Amino acid sequence: MNLSQLNYFKKLAEVLHYTRAAQELFITQPTLSGAISSLEKELGAPLFERNGRSVLLTPYGEVFYEHVYLALRAIDDGVAAVSARSSASFGTVNLGTTFTTQDHYLPSLIRDFEEAFDKRVIVKVFQGFTNYLTEQLHRGALDVAFCGKRDNEPDIAYFPVKHYELALYVRDDHPLASADAITFAELNAVDLHTYRRGTPIGERVAKMLEEADVRGASLGYDDDVSMGSFLSYSGGNAGALMLDSLGAQLFGNLHQVRVEGVPEHFYTVYMAHHKKHVHSRAVTDFIDFVKAHPGNDLIGQVLPEAVAE
Template sequence: MNLTHLYYFKKLAELQHYTRAARELFIAQPTLSGAISSLEKELDAPLFKRNGRTVVLTPHGEVFYEYVCLALRAIEDGTAAVSAKNSASAGTVNIGAIFTVQDDYLPALIQDYKATTDNSVVIMTSQGFTNYLIEQLHHGTLDVAFCGRRAHQNDIEYVPVTSRDLVLYVRDDHPLAAREEVSFADIRDVGLVTYRRGTPIGEKVFQLRRDCGVHHVEEAYDDDISMGSFLSHSDGNVGALMLRSLGGGLFPSLHAIRVSEIPPHFYTIFLAYHKKHVHSRAVTDFIEYVRTYPGNDAPAEEESEGE
């Protein structure tokens, strides 16, 4: 089995588009098609099926993708283990981050870190939800992630770095907009929306609501920006239990109000990385820098976050 073909397969599985995958691999599309055909012939199983102008993995392809990711990561770990012994702190750090940390913490952190490296380290950033980012850590697509804590991830190291308050957002024309603080009793008649269950933040908000006896809340959103957009265009007696972050700041018509029953530093954001992967010197140095970064403001002792 050709190692190059495995890299081609992994790229196509992630981009789900022959033309874009070939472009990123710097090969001709027929070369990519031939490589995939060769793999399918060797495995005697179809790996992709067409879905309009794109392709998706077949059940056989999904199984094969998991093993290809593990195999390629093992090779990359071996290469990194050899080169890291003598290499300086140079290279690339692939970072994934949730929207919540991209308003102030992450830009300041990256700027401060790059000032210590003489531009010898390239920082590549992407965004996504916590569950997706943790999967990418397992696959080796990301080196580190700034995200919530996902349950039952024994191979992932979580380092608390910063936190966000959970507040009530309403439109500026809402009757409560003039208040600085309310209680859950004050908003029992407000139509509330919040994060969906199944996400770390959604589970943590659910536990809070359950403990405080707050019911009839629509759990529909994965992220702050989508929820803020909904609220900014809503009419009537509605509000959002949402983290004080980029999602609220993007919409000038929204106003944040403290809720007396919600403790400060409600939601912790972690630096996450895979403990069993061998990291390059650049990634290792970045992790150590983040651990002691002066801008970290997470509480010293953290319990499991909304698992």
């Protein structure tokens, strides 16, 4: 077997579809099928089984994948270690981000970074939710992520870069649209929607609502944009408790109402990266650039535990 066959196997094991895997590898499907057949013949065991138009890993394939993944990760770390010793910064930074930072912050940051390094480093941006992005940092599929902070992640380094306020948003034709501020008790009269549990932001909002005795909220949203879109096209008594980020900025018919008792700087976004992975010079330079960037809200500040979510 050779390195190409292992890379082909890894890609197919992750997407579980021959056509899509071949497209992402920039090879033909017969080439991919031949490489997998050769591997199976050499190993003396089937690695995949057909499932309609897709495939599934066999028990042999699952075991083989774990070892192939670690072996290819070790090779990538070796390449990164050599690159890190280079005197010039060049290459690619695989960057993951939540919806929240895709307001003015992230585009400005990437623009400033590319100008500082004369576009010798390419930043590839991938979108996802915090839990998914953290998993991709562990797998090595991402170098850096802008996301929330998950508990019990000792191998992930978190650096705070941006904070966002939490407020009630209603349509301009809602009765509360003319209010400057309301109390938690008044939220009970609103058809309230907010983030789902299981995410850093969702857990924090749910805990606050429970402590304030706000009942009946629908905890169903993963992101600000989906919530803002729902609210923008919903009439009646609907309201959304969400961050003052992209989801609110995209829709011109939404009005912000401050909720008394919501902590200031409610939610913090972090730059996250894996402590134990060897980073290329390009990634290291990007991390250092972000830490010193003037667009950060939190340079030189120490966050209290209550805010550091």
